[in-house]
Amino acid sequence: MSVAQARPAADPPGGAVIIVSVPNGRVVDLDGGGVNDGQEIQEWPGNGSTAQQWQVVRDGAQYRIKLSGNQAWCVGRDQARVVLRSCSNALTTWDFEDLGGRFRIKAPGGGYLQVVTTSPSNGRGLAIAAGSGAAAEWLVNAAEVPRRAMPADPRLDQVTFLTSHNAMANTDEGFWGRFPNQSYRLKDQLAQGVRGLQIDAYASNGDVKMCHGSCWGNERTLTAGLQDTVDFLNANREAIVTVFIEDYTSVEELRAAVARVNGFADRVFNPAQAGVRQNGWPKVSELIAQNRRLLVFSQRSGRDAYGVMFDRDWTAENYWSLGSGGGDVQCYSRWDEVPLAKEEPGFRRLHSMNHYRDVPSEASAGTDNGSKLADRVRRVCGPVAGRKPNYVALDFYQKPEGGAVRNLIADLNTYW
Structure with missing residues (x-):
């Protein structure tokens, strides 16, 4: 789907979520778990820690990605870097483009939240870049698997x-x-x-x-x-x-x-x-x-x-x-x-x-x-x-x- 075809998302899942890179399976992680302005946001394997749990909250026409364990802090930007910032900072708002179960997460001023390359690398920082390909596609999954009733005749x-x-x-x-x-x-x-x-x-x-x-x-x-x-x-x-x-x-x-x-x-x-x-x-x-x-x-x-x-x-x-x-x-x-x-x-x-x-x-x-x-x-x-x-x-x-x-x-x- 091209940028022109992307549509505004229905709200991503409520409550705590993890945000998973579509091409490489790594998740959005707060480096070291430290709550400090400018702390780098990185890609790491999922481990269930609070450093990987976020809450996507609508703020007017846009969204903030809040740290679930301390919602005064959000995923933000420092030019091309992705860092933790106070949620009061203007550089913590995002647009979510719905790709039908997947999302692109766009900085209002231009550029997309993405992994540097589609091959995984533990501890590598995330980036803001213009490309809107696979590296910029994310899954927003509930922090616990949702339960749907088992059909009487399951697959x-x-x-x-x-x-x-x-x-x-x-x-x-x-x-x-x-x-x-x-x-x-x-x-x-x-x-x-x-x-x-x-x-x-x-x-x-x-x-x-x-x-x-x-x-x-x-x-x-x-x-x-x-x-x-x-x-x-x-x-x-x-x-x-x-x-x-x-x-x-x-x-x-x-x-x-x-x-x-x-x-x-x-x-x-x-x-x-x-x-x-x-x-x-x-x-x-x-x-x-x-x-x-x-x-x-x-x-x-x-x-x-x-x-x-x-x-x-x-x-x-x-x-x-x-x-x-x-x-x-x-x-x-x-x-x-x-x-x-x-x-x-x-x-x-x-x-x-x-x-x-x-x-x-x-x-x-x-x-x-x-x-x-x-x-x-x-x-x-x-x-x-x-x-x-x-x-x-x-x-x-x-x-x-x-x-x-x-x-x-x-x-x-x-x-x-």
Whole structure:
């Protein structure tokens, strides 16, 4: 949309919001959180802090972007720089141009609030510049994900699935002493309600095995793991399962492993063949009726012909690590070219939220998978993506005791 086509916005969302760059997924952040005149406004990954929460308030025909935690201070201008200023300063008024869900934020004297380049850079200052392209487009998202009632017959992109990280690295199937991520074998994970499996696949000794980091020799084959999944689907006609492959194989190596899975081709859903990009994701009931209840994504391209889709074409996924201490809750895309809120006309990506540490343990999962997870969904990853996750990927998903994870998934499936 050109500048001439832009129309005055209906008021942006009320209450606390975060302002997210459309092309790079970083958010408007007050440098260091300090409330000082001239403090630089920068781009940073969303972290749920008060330094990233603003309130857009109408002031006559224009708007001010107030710091939610101290509304005497606003996003303002210092020539081409974007800085904090007293809201009484004339250089804190803005025009919002509505692009249909996105906004350009214009300085009344000319120029647009924008990122310096569309590639993300933590801590880089924002700018006022004449260009009105992608770098000047913003999402204004509520600081907590709004809740819309779940339809009686939801689409796939409206529901949420419990997902196990490194599902194959479990103690039941021989990963003792090698930093296992799960306790139960694949069959039992599925039986206990897991509906997303993150699996690493390596070519090893003429086969494809489910290894972690490297193959030691006693790992199960990917064919066996996928057969467990297909057998489960055949025995549970209402279930939908997604497999995410961290893929270290060639196209032909993976093709051969998949071809040995009895019934794989009958169950796999191919979104490209189904016209998902043009028509959106099907309803859950449609997948069940078609008996196409297995989705498989690979981190490598070129596998679509046999139903294994390139994840960057169909999903958005946050960077995986909570850090070694579990305190790094910021949320940004694993892939710079696919911001978490990326949308294409008529199509919404499946949003996969990773929530685990560099080094797994049951004790740390007990800490991470409770209120920290629920808060990160609600106040960090959800607002950055503009919606709840479709997959919540965890280590030791059964932790903490008492069912906190199951309760969270159940709650997420009451709204979209």
